[in-house]
Structure formats: structure tokens, C-alpha cells
């Protein structure tokens with residue numbers, strides 16, 4: 001990866017809409033063949049950033065290079081990228097075939113070549129037999145695949161997708177996730193996908209950038225985002241966390257010694273420096289519940305069960321701890337039973353290994 | 363109080379109203395008021411007697427007479443010519459105006475828009491006088507051409523309004539998708555935007571045509587001596603003799619207008635149905 005040149009290079013890009021700063025000094029490199037996700041809550045500027053890549057918005061500052069070419073002043077039709085719109089934007093007055101052929105026709109590809117390429121693109125998205133249909137005779141999922149085929153037939157360097165799955169129902173969305181990953185592998189094109197759904201980003205992307213109010217907070221592969229979030233925002237946005245406020249008390253070997261109300265001084269492994277008031281956190285699935293006080297070597301808190309939420313495959317158990325902070329523990333329902341083994345009001349201990357503690361300095 | 367009224371309305375099954383005589387009476391009175399003159403006009407165009415309001419039996423003689431009336435013929439062709447030319451021009455200009463108002467923002471846009479649509483509400487007689495005074499002051503002689511120019515001027519805003527209404531439902535990401543796929547702005551307009559506009563263009567054109575065809579006041583003022591259009595001719599016939607020939611000619615105008623309006627309505631509903639999916 002070190003000597004490969006990025007296919008997209010975003011350098012200090014800013015976008016202002018009047019007094020609103022939608023994208024604030026963002027720098028991202030996307031490598032060729034990567035499946036890259038822009039992830040963040042609503043209004044954080046994901047779409048704006050994507051539209052700047054496609055050429056529908058100008059930048060207020062900074063530079064964008066795609067495939068080694070500066071994009072300043074290059075109109076959308078001259079950029080080596082194609083986009084799949086959130087609304088799909090399939091041309092309603094054209095057949096599926098004509099929709100897919102459109103991008104070839106307008107750029108003067110000879111008629112003889114068009115038919116073959118369109119058929120190839122349609123088979124890529126499993127719509128071989130739908131060429132003569134009009135978009136209003138297709139389901140939402142099929143329409144989206146037309147939009148995909150229409151973009152892929154152009155053989156772009158980069159495919160941009162704006163929340164491509166948000167209009168589909170839950171089952172279809174799951175299927176399309178796998179389908180998109182399969183498609184990306186088979187065509188070998190770089191994908192940049194915008195989503196506000198962390199599951200979607202984690203399950204599909206090679207790397208993701210987590211955005212917050214126009215700023216990129218962390219760029220990392222899904223596993224690292226989940227296991228090593230660099231900030232409270234990222235930890236909280238990607239998955240659930242149980243969070244405790246802590247005060248740094250010192251360093252001891254490779255451990256950070258922190259003072260936590262109700263737990264006293266504890267040592268948690270941490271690389272790098274930290275000082276002052278910080279947060280420590282642990283993921284719900286990395287905690288254990290027990291009736292008896294756990295032994296030495298783990299971090300533990302005592303609490304009372306306040307709620308049990310059943311999700312079929314797992315249950316989320318809410319605990320009011322003695323420190324006053326609410327904790328969640330996830331329990332796999334790995335044996336078949338209809339009665340919960342715990343009940344609201346039970347006194348339990350929640351514990352976790354020190355190594356599972358996230359130290360969140362921000 | 364409003365609550366009470368609303369509840370009382372809801373309590374009544376809509377079909378219940380059919381049992382109420384006052385409802386039938388209302389419908390009847392309105393219908394008579396609206397259509398009695400027109401129905402009599404049409405009915406007496408088939409009268410075999412010469413006096414307008416004494417029925418003596420069915421005949422098509424007045425239609426025959428009207429058909430063979432050379433000057434009525436001429437007036438009809440004039441009307442078609444005026445309506446045809448002014449429709450083509452005002453549809454093109456009105457569509458551009460509507461599109462520009464839909465798409466772009468410019469300083470004073472609100473004011474410009476208001477002024478552009480003013481001819482819709484300005485009394486027709488004032489438009490007519492303004493036109494005539496303008497032609498006189500510039501030294502243009504009144505003729506069918508001045509009629510055409512005036513018709514273009516007063517139908518443009520109607521077309522613009524129709525186009526704007528149509529464009530309000532347009533998904534701009536279609537244009538972006540087209541650009542994204544490599545089309546120039548010009549290609550995008552012709553392949554994506556224009557096809558979407560077509561129902562609006564047809565509706566606007568039919569509207570402009572009917573407005574022009576039926577117009578009396580502006581035409582009467584801006585036409586040169588002897589340049590009759592169909593409505594103006596009917597008016598002058600009325601002044602000489604009141605025979606059912608006038609009824610026949612008027613009925614022809616009604617039928618043309620109604621059929622064009624019907625076509626426009628059918629097309630509109632078919633297109634909106636197709637889009638609603």
C-alpha cells in the first residue's frame with residue numbers, strides 16, 4: 001500500500017454554504033480498488049463531499065485529485081467517476097436498455113459496441129431479461145440495479161454511491177450489501193459509498209472515514225474503528241459503549257493508572273500519553289455478568305438489573321451500577337429457552353478484562 | 363362551534379344528500395344559470411325556422427348556409443392562421459420563460475415574475491387599448507400581424523405558468539445523472555429535460571391556441587379594417603341580422619374549443635397517471 005498512488009486525493013477540502021460549513025478541512029486518500037465508506041450522522045457533510053468528487057459542487061478551498069488529475073474546474077461529464085444517486089435517478093421515459101446505453105450514446109460510442117456493453121452490464125446486475133421494461137415496471141431494488149449498471153457500463157475509475165441502500169427494505173438491504181461487495185470484487189473499481197448506517201459501513205468497507213459536523217474524526221478499517229476508536233464520538237457512533245468518566249493518576253509500565261468514581265484506582269493498558277479528565281469505556285459484548293463478586297484481575301462494578309431487552313439471538317441487559325452510571329451487557333442466547341435467566345431487580349456484578357477497556361482521551 | 367358543524371357533516375353519509383330536495387334544487391338552479399343560454403344557442407342552430415326563438419323543426423340548413431358563407435370561411439381561416447402562428451411562438455417563448463423562472467435565481471426575480479404574469483390579471487380591454495396605442499405610436503399599421511403579436515403577448519404568461527407547474531415535479535437529480543454519465547448541458551436538455559416538459563408543452567400550446575381562437579376584445583381592437591377573425595365575424599353578423607346562422611357558427615366555435623380542452627385534459631390525466639406509479 002505504501003508505494004501505491006491514491007486514486008482519490010482530497011487535500012484540506014472545505015465547503016461553505018453561506019455561513020454553514022458543510023465540509024471542514026477534510027483530507028482523505030482513497031487507494032485504487034478500495035471499498036471506502038464515508039460514515040457519519042445526518043447533516044455531517046457526507047453527501048456534500050461526494051458531490052464535490054462528482055463535480056456537482058465546487059470546493060470553497062483545498063484540492064481534489066482523481067487519478068492524478070486536478071479536478072478544479074472540471075465539469076461532471078469530464079470526470080473519471082460515476083455516481084449512483086440516492087433516488088436512483090433512473091430516466092423514467094427510457095427503457096432499462098436505453099438507460100444503460102445513455103452514457104455510451106452521448107459520448108459517441110459506436111452503435112455496434114453499445115449493445116454488447118449494455119448486455120454485459122445488465123448481466124452483471126442480473127437484469128438480462130429486463131432490457132425492454134420501463135422503470136415504472138420495476139421494483140425499487142431493480143431500479144437501483146439499473147442505476148448501478150448505468151454507471152458501471154461507463155467503466156469509471158471510481159464509483160460513487162450516495163446511501164444506495166437506504167430506500168430498500170431490511171431483507172433486501174442485507175442481500176444488496178453482499179451483492180455490492182461481490183460486484184466491487186468482480187469489476188475491480190474503487191467504490192466510495194456514503195452511509196449513515198454503521199453496520200453497512202462495517203460490513204462492506206475496506207476502510208471508512210467517520211465524519212462529525214464536517215470534520216473527519218477517524219479513518220481506519222472497520223475492525224480498528226470498532227476496537228480502537230480514537231474518540232468518544234467514534235466509539236459512540238460505531239456500536240454501543242458503556243462509558244465512565246476518569247481522571248489520569250499516572251503511568252505504570254505499559255498501563256495508564258486512572259481514578260474512577262466507585263472503582264478507585266485502576267490500571268488499564270494504553271499506548272500513548274493521556275492526562276487530565278478522560279473517559280474509559282467498554283463494549284457491552286465484552287462484559288460478563290455474574291451473581292458473585294468476580295475474582296482478581298478484572299474490572300468490576302455492582303448493579304441492579306433495570307431492564308432486559310430481548311432480540312432473539314441476543315439480549316441486552318441494562319444495569320444500574322452503584323456509581324450511578326447505567327451499563328449494558330449483551331448476552332448471547334446460545335441455548336433455547338423462553339424464560340430469561342435473569343430478572344429485573346436482580347443484583348449482579350458486571351466485569352470485564354482490563355485489556356478490553358477503551359481509553360478515550362477526547 | 364366549528365367543531366359541531368364538522369361533526370354534523372361527517373355524520374351524514376354522502377349519499378344521504380341525494381334524498382334532500384334542496385340539494386337537487388341547488389344543482390338545478392346552477393345548471394340552468396350556467397348552461398341555459400348555451401343549450402338554447404346550440405339547440406336553435408338546428409332550427410328550421412328563421413326567427414331565433416321559435417322552434418319549427420330540425421334542420422341543418424343554417425350549418426349549410428354558414429359553410430357557404432364566404433366571409434365566414436375567410437374569418438375562420440384567419441382565426442386558424444392567427445391561433446396557429448401565435449401558439450407556436452408563445453409556446454416557445456413561454457416555455458423558455460417558465461424554465462428560466464423555475465431554474466434560475468437572479469436579482470429582483472420575484473418582481474420580474476410578478477410583472478411577467480401581469481397580463482393574466484390585467485383587464486383584457488386595457489391590454490387591448492395598450493396594444494393599439496403602442497402600435498399607433500410606433501407607427502405600425504393594424505393588420506392580422508398586429509393581432510398575432512398581441513395574441514403572443516397575452517398568451518405567453520399562461521404557457522409559462524403551465525410549464526412552471528410541470529417543472530415543479532421534476533427531479534433535478536435526473537439532470538445531474540445525465541451530466542454524470544457524460545452528457546453535455548445541451549444533450550442533457552434535449553434527452554432528459556425536454557421529454558419531461560412535453561406534457562406541459564402540449565397543455566400550454568392547447569391553452570394558448572384556445573385563448574387565441576376565442577379572443578374577441580384584443581382582436582377587435584388590434585385588427586386592421588376588414589381583417590376578421592371568427593369571433594369578430596360572428597359579432598358583426600349579429601349586428602346585421604339575427605338568424606340561426608350565427609348560432610351555427612357559434613356552435614362550431616364551442617365544439618372546437620371543447621374538443622381541444624378535452625384533449626388537453628385527457629393527455630394531462632394520462633401523463634400524471636403514468637408518472638404517479
Ligand SMILES: Nc1ncnc2c1ncn2[C@@H]1O[C@H](COP(=O)(O)OP(=O)(O)OP(=O)(O)O)[C@@H](O)[C@H]1O
Nearest residue numbers: 017020021022041042043044045046047048049196
Ligand atoms: N445546497 C445547500 N445549500 C445550503 N446548505 C446546504 C446545501 N447542501 C447541504 N447543505 C448543508 O450542509 C450540511 C451537510 O449536508 P449534507 O447533505 O452533506 O449532509 P449528509 O451528511 O449527507 O446528511 P444526510 O445523512 O442527512 O444525507 C447540512 O447542514 C446541510 O444543511
Ligand SMILES: [Mg+2]
Nearest residue numbers: 046047048163
Ligand atoms: Mg446525504
